[in-house]
Amino acid sequence: MMPKLDQLRYRCQLHQSATERREETHPLTWRLRDDGIWIDLDDYRAMDGYTAVTKVLANSSPDDVIEVMKDANVRGRGGGGFSAGVKWGLTLKGQGQPRGYLVCNADEMEPGTFKDRLLLEQQPHLLIEGMILAAYANHSRFGYVFLRGEYVAAAKAVTAALGEARHAGWLGDNIAGSGFDFDIALHTGAGRYICGEETALINSLEGYRANPRAKPPFPGQSGAWGKPTVVNNVETLCNVPAVMRHGASWYQGLSGQLSDDGGTKLYGVSGLVNRPGLWEMPIGTSGEELMDRAGGVQSGHALKAWLPGGGSTGFLLPEHLACALDFDTIGKQGSRLGTGLIAVVTDQQSMVALVRNLEAFFARESCGWCTPCRDGLPWTVKLLQALERGEGEPEDIELLDKLADDLGPGKTFCAHAPGASMPLASAIRYFRAEFDQGVRRSRTPSDVDSVGAGG
Structure with a gap:
């Protein structure tokens, strides 16, 4: 059961006070509006939007950005859990190398997953800012948002935000007077799960059948149209502005002693629970706490099993809810954290x-x-x-x-x-x-x- 968007929006903010939002202890959701209207450029700028771009382009080199991302240990939020900083460090770059592409994987088709939808529909400028910073770090000349075709509302929000950012000079030539040129196009896919695999996504983007490619070469060396290409998930890219504004130590501190992984995570619960939805919580939060946020299993049902992060993860048992919901801990239980959205299975389901x-x-x-x-x-x-x-x-x-x-x-x-x-x-x-x-x-x-x- 996929919750309605108003439920998702409300529950992302349910546990946050106004003070917490101002302090940005929830870097992904603190700007969300209670009335559900998407954050336009004026509102985004009023809440420190694009300050990370201004700061980085004026004071940091691409390698500086990569080192901060490595130190922050921002792991891929699309399910793979690979370090974004390490991935960026492997991109072919240097004197005489061609500028490549940055691709945002917004083809959210993992069964039981709906976290990126909220960010796309409500905070498109956060994604755009994250893409500008990632493109700068990777010497990318152009970016694409590869969007699931069924996400019509997200397409409208992203299109409007791209227009605002371009008109205001945040996209295009000489961004913030830095000499860095970068623009983004929206590409809506035809609805294939295999496009979640980065090389199949690149094939589809180029107009070919969405078959995966042999690796090596990896996209960071030869991706879209033969150029170095970085593919990152929506949630991963939306973390970048806060990391670059506040630093790696601050980002690591968000998860505290719960996990070696840095930052927060958009967790969710779907199925026969009392309050299905999404919550931004420190990465490493236990499954028990997340289920408590969801109000527990509905009356008349008992928890039999759960998927920790989409249909392509392994089932776990009720006793596994005591585990930290981070990549390594769930991996040791024989499953994967995946997208971090729990799908509940009750005793009455076969x-x-x-x-x-x-x-x-x-x-x-x-x-x-x-x-x-x-x-x-x-x-x-x-x-x-x-x-x-x-x-x-x-x-x-x-x-x-x-x-x-x-x-x-x-x-x-x-x-x-x-x-x-x-x-x-x-x-x-x-x-x-x-x-x-x-x-x-x-x-x-x-x-x-x-x-x-x-x-």
Whole structure:
């Protein structure tokens, strides 16, 4: 169940006092308006908007920006969790090298995820400022916001904000009198999950089929149109202005002793809880506290399992809610933090049916490039459908386990199939009895393949 945007907006601010917003202890949401109107340029400028751009372009080199991002330990908020500063440091740059591209991955199609939508619709100037700073650090000549096509309201807000920023001189030639030139275009995608993979996104941006590319070369060396290209998630880029205004130590301090990861995170909860929504909280906040913000599971239901960050993460159990919601801690539990939005599974939901629904999505969204993904995912769906009908064979569960392993990391062309295998493998590990119930208990002669005469 995806909450309505007014619920998301309200609950992002529910725990923040006016003082906290002024002090910017919540760098992603402190500017949000209670009436839901998007933050235009005048309001954004009145709340320290674009001051980071002015400061950085006047006083810092691109390498200075990269070092601050490394020290702040801003890890990718799209699900990968890779250090943004390290990623930027690997971009091909230097004397005689071509200026490349910066791409914002706003193709938010991860099942159960809706965090970037809020930022796009409510704070487009925060994203634009973050992109300018990232482009400066990476010597990018042009930027693209690759937006999920269904996000119509976000497209309107981003388009309006780009126009305001361009008219005011924050985009275009000689930004803030610095001699740095950079502009941004909005590109709406056709709605494919595989575009969340950065090289498939680049192919789509260039007008080709959204198939992943072989790596190396990595996009930082040869990406869009053969130029060095950096791809970052919306939430990742929206963190950059506050980091550059206040510094790495301040950003690290936001998470305190909860985690070695820096800053805050847009966490969320969806499903049968009393208050589904989004909250900006220090990264490393426990699942228990997040569930408390969501008001707990609805009356008449009990928590059976949860996905920590979208459909491509592994299921965890109620006792895992005590864990810190950061990349390394959740990784040690056999899952991934992913996008940090919990999807709740209750005791009245069938794990077989739930997993079958997820795997059908991943099978449909496969680009078809490699055999394990193209053939393995539909095969997985057929086996799950048989178990759901109570017509499974005794060996089907072991076969599903093997398929999950065959779809795992290092065995496919990109991360699509490994992501699809995580909920499948973890569901079988924790809820094997539910899968066993789908195995046909008795067999009739008609069920057995007979060997015909002359066979």
